[in-house]
Structures are given as structure tokens and as C-alpha cells.
Amino acid sequence: MARFFSNKKKPFYVPFLIFTVIILAMAAGCNHSKPLALKPGENIRALLHLEYTGPFYIGTSIPLILTVESRKGVSYEIPQYDGKAAGSLELKIKQPLNHETFSEGSRQSIRYVLSGWHVDQFTIPATNLAYETPSHQHCTIKLPSIKIKLASVLPKGKSEEELLSFNSKEIKPPLGLEPHYSMVKWFLFGALFLIIIGLLLHIYQRSHTEKTASESYQEPAHVIAFRRLANLKMMEISGSAGFKVFYSELSECIREYMKNRYSIRALEMTTEEFLMHLTTGIYLNPEQQSWLKSFMQQSDLVKFANHSPSLAEAERALQQIEQLVDSTKELPVQPDIPGNPVPTTL
Template sequence: MVKFLRVILFCLLFNSVIIIAQEMTVIASTDTSSYTVGDYITYSIEIRHDKNFAVYIPSVKDSIKVLDFIRALPVEKKSVGENVVEYHRFIFSKYDSGKVTIPSVQIAYTKYKSSNKLFISTNPVSIVVHTLPVNTQEDIKDVKEPLKLPPNWLLIAIIILLSIGLIIGGYYLYKRFKNKKEGTLEVVNEIKIPPHEIALNQLHQLEEKKLWQQGFIKQYHSEITEIIRRYFEDRFNFRALEMTSAEILAVLSYMEESKPIVDIANRFFSNADLVKFAKFQPMPQVNEEMMAQAFQIVNNTIPKNVEVEVTQNV
């Protein structure tokens, strides 16, 4: 009886693992397993998930300390049936020789209309970094003495004359402006418009264009997402225009001021990504909903010390 129950429990656990794997899979890899000191190491994370999932990629630069981070490559996405495949690539290097194991990277994700974050980890990747080969057959040569060049007196004379000319010219200008009567200087104070005012104004202008009503759906989604991305960049000081939707959501989830809008932003970017990558043709209510979400994102993140009238789309 006990053995029978163990078999049933094992089957249930095994089926659960299969279901999770079908919903979300991650694979980490490098372009090769053998490098020379100083070579570029391309580290890739392939994520396959349901198209209704939102994926949050952590800061790989902070997660992988065994290598030296160089840069992140643009994210690639493609649709495969009901799934989306994401390719995240990062360039690292290593300046010490030896065997290196790149640790697992924990990736967070949420299912459709759920705020509960689930986590899945990549597989560790092992590589070997070799030193540069040294030819022991060559003779060791003495260090050559520095080459001594005769002084270039013409160049020295030109530098001295130019220095004297600059000193005389500076003194002349100083005396000339000093002897002039002091005039009235007009000080123009630069008026910096707050990011939320710029974003709200741009959203109103976009709304008045009526792009999606005229069939320009892709242009409408491109402009509204750029307005929100630029607003995040100016309001929260991170490079939102150069980041993917998942990277933006990951940054927002870590900032206290932006936590109230994470769910709204997730729905906003999910619709935008479907139009961009999955060739999704949204219904009119989806376009209206995205405009309402954009206004809500801006209005809910206006600094508390700024007295403004909250703007709503009509």
C-alpha cells in the first residue's frame, strides 16, 4: 500500500514538472566552451513561454560576478504558435585563466492577469579560459634604451612665441572690457517643464490625431509607447528608450515610487508587444484602454511635492 502511494505521488510531481516546463523554459549557453584570456564571451539565455506571460530579466551584470561584463546585445523575440521565444545575449570577458562556472540566473515571471511572481532558474554553464601561448624557444632580449631625439629648437621657439602672444592678447582683452562701462546683463532663467506635463500634453496631441480610427494602428501604438518610455526615462532617470518591455518592468518593480503602476504598465506593454511582435490586430476598445492606461501611468507617478491638476482622457 505504501509503495503504491509513493508511485502515485511521484507521478503527480512528475506531471507538475512537465506542465511547468511546457509553460516556461529557460536555457543558458555560451558560444563555445574554450576561450583565451581577454576573448569576448557571448552568454545567451533562451526563454520560451506562453504569450500571456510577462518576463522580468534581472541585472545580469550584477548576477554574474565570475566574469567581467562588457555590454548587453539587443533582445530578439519571435512567436512560435501560442508561445513567445526570447533571446537575451550578453558580452563578457575574463582576464584570468582557469575553469569558470557561470552560476544559475533566477528569472521572475507572472502569468496573465496575475501579480504573483513565479521564479525559474537557468542552468549553470562551465567554460575554460586559457592563457596566451608563450614561445619558450625564442631568446630573451634585453630591453632597448629609450631613443634620444635632438631638441627641435624651431618647435620650441614657435611654442614660446605663441605663449607670449596669448598672454599679451589676454591682457589686452582684459583691459578693454574692464574699461568699458558696466552694462545691464539680462539673465534668462531656463524654464524646465516637468516630465509629467510633457507626457500629458503629448498624449492629448496623440489622442487628437485619431490615428487608430483612421487605420494607422501600428503608428498609434509606436507613438504611445514612445511617449511612456520617454516619460519613464525623464521621470525615473533610467534608459527606458533603449530597454525592452521586460527590462523596464523589472526596473519599475524595484523602485518605490513606481511600484503602484507596475501592473498597469505590464498590461500596457503586453498589448504593445503583441501588436509589434505578434502582428496582433487589436479591437478598438484595446486602443482606448491603452490610452487610458497611459494617462493613469503618468497621473499616478506625479511627484507629491508638485501641485498640479490631474489630467484625464475624455
């Protein structure tokens, strides 16, 4: 990830990701809920009001909003504004708006849509909202009455004949359902979430592909071994400690070579396991197996038994390791060149 953001040329989706994060943060800030308005010792509070003050006409929608705030553990019954409870108005829709939960309680809002079919002064009577406290005490709070006046769209002071000849406007086609903007909001959030997930997966897949491509090439085993042997040739050996370091490096070099060349866990094996694996396999011929066994045993004596070989023996061991690597190295595959005859045997 650090490599990705350090590129001089930023991919096109980096500004888009930053813009998306800013939009989500702004949306989260805009949707921040107001705290509850409950006073200390107050278990419940309810407010019933008209969504707008009118004027209202015959057949038009009359929206009422009921908001109830309650402490945690308080249960209550939502009143049904229909029939007499609605002052002879007709209940068309009962729509839950939102339900917010807080640490100290909750807030619930419900929208009632009423309508009337004759000109009159209507009164939604006061009603009681019953609730139960956490201590199982049954109580009620009173919701106030609301007066609603319905007017006619016809002009006043006209006779019946004049009203029948009144040039009213053409009937409009039926309106569609009220849009659910909350669904649009969640749809947009879902789309943004899917876009972000898709971009993150694309970034991960791209970085993983680049990493795999970079790791797919590995130096040949003999190249690595020859480089280590060249460093050992320049090493100055002094005393038993110097021989111990020299033979440790030399034995690790041949183990690493066998690991890279034949894909065996040579660095994790003991000397006995390493020799047994090579002598029972098809990697080395009998002469190479015998010499490698002799070298590994001598190397263990130098490393663990304080054996001090001569400088000539150390140089000869390095040369023999170099010959072993050279004789077992993997040869490059020669591509077929068009035009060159392919030898065949009859």
C-alpha cells in the first residue's frame, strides 16, 4: 500500500476514492440526530402537529406528524387516528417515518394522512397515549386537539345554476405514489459502497499480480552459489574460529544450492537427513554422493568438535564444492531456431 501511494503518477481512482470518503463523511454529519428533549425525571414526551398549516380543500391530503420520545424500558401504544378519533376525517395512510435509538431512550415518528369530503370545521379530539414505566406503572399523557378547516375549490356567493356552468379546470390525471427518498438515499449509499469495494479489490488484485510477476523470476541456483563461493574465496581464515566460520558458510552454501536446485528442504534438515535424502535420490551420482558425505562429516567436525583442518584442505573443499555446483547446474533451454535441421535417428 505504501508503494502504491508513493507513485508519482497517481491512478485515476485515487481522487475518486478521496472524493467518496469526503461525501460519506458529509452524509454522516448531515444525518446526525438531535438528542432527546426529555427533561430529568420525564419518562415520555409526545408531540402531535400538522405538517403544514394549509389551507386544506375537499379531498386533499391532511398530514399529521406524531413524534414520541421515551426513556429506555418505557413501552407505549400508538393511537389510531381513524373514525371518531380523527374527527370524522378519513385515515388514508399511516406511515412510520423513522425510529432512532439513543443510549438513554428512543424517538419514533409516525405520519398520518387524513382527508375530508365536505366543507366543515373539523376537530381531531384530544386523546390519551397510554404507556408503562420500567417499574410496570401504567400512566397516560394527553395529546391536544387539533382543528382543521376544509374549504371548497368552488367560488363563493354563486347560485347552483352558476356553479353548474362554472368553467372549472380539466381533471388532472392521478398522481403517482409519494417518492420514498429514504430508499433513494440507501440505494446511493449501497452503490457507493459497492464501488469502493470494487476499487479496493481491483487495487489488491493489481498489486498481487505485480508482486507475483516480480517474484516469478528467480536467479538460477548455480548463479547464487557461485556468488557465495566467490565471497568465500576472498575470506581470510585465521585460527580455529576462522575455519569454523568458513566451513559453516561453505556447508550452508551447498545446502542452499540443493534447496534451490532440487526443491528440497535442505536448510531444515540435519546432516544425516540431508545426506540420506541425496544418496537415496537421483540427484547425484555415486562419486558425488561419496564426496559430499565426506565433506559434510568434516564440516561437522570443524563446527562442533573443534577440528582444525589445514588451509590447503579448506581451499580444496571450496574447489570441490564449486565443481559439484558446476557439474549439477541446470542448463538453459535452447529455443528452436527456424531453418536449423533437427537431428533424427533412424
